[in-house]
Amino acid sequence: MALRNLRFNGDELLRKKSKEVTTIENKIKILLDDMLETMYENDGVGLAAPQVGVLKRVVTIDVDDGNVYRMINPKIISSSGEQTDQEGCLSVPEFRGDVTRPMNVTAVYTDENGKEVTIVAEGLLARCICHEIDHLEGVLFIDRAVNIEKK
Known part of the structure; x- marks a missing residue:
């Protein structure tokens, strides 16, 4: 496993749509491992491949529910209810x-x-899934946020 460099707001790559993964090769498994290490090192709960410079539909999530999610080509098939809460982003x-x-x-x-x-x-897990899938579509949380404040 290796740390990957994060991409930050203003980087054009973060605004591009990611491509579907058609074959799960070893490089995708390595990417997932690297993303998890990078996410943990930066105190994140989720990370999408574009955030480390890879335009593939790959996401990692760990919201401390006892599971670590390594998602390839994630899609939301249904949703309900509504929650409003504060979000941040490693990018x-x-x-x-x-x-x-x-x-x-x-x-x-x-x-x-x-x-x-x-x-x-x-x-929180539903929120993270939505947030990370947004990254795969080139959408950042600041595009959806209100009451944006500097930390």
């Missing part, structure tokens, strides 16, 4: 803002072994 480290997201989401993704997984998430 926009100096700011926080209130973002409204679904309270509950059901998502599907492929794991690093090629198995399709369906996840039903609520609260």
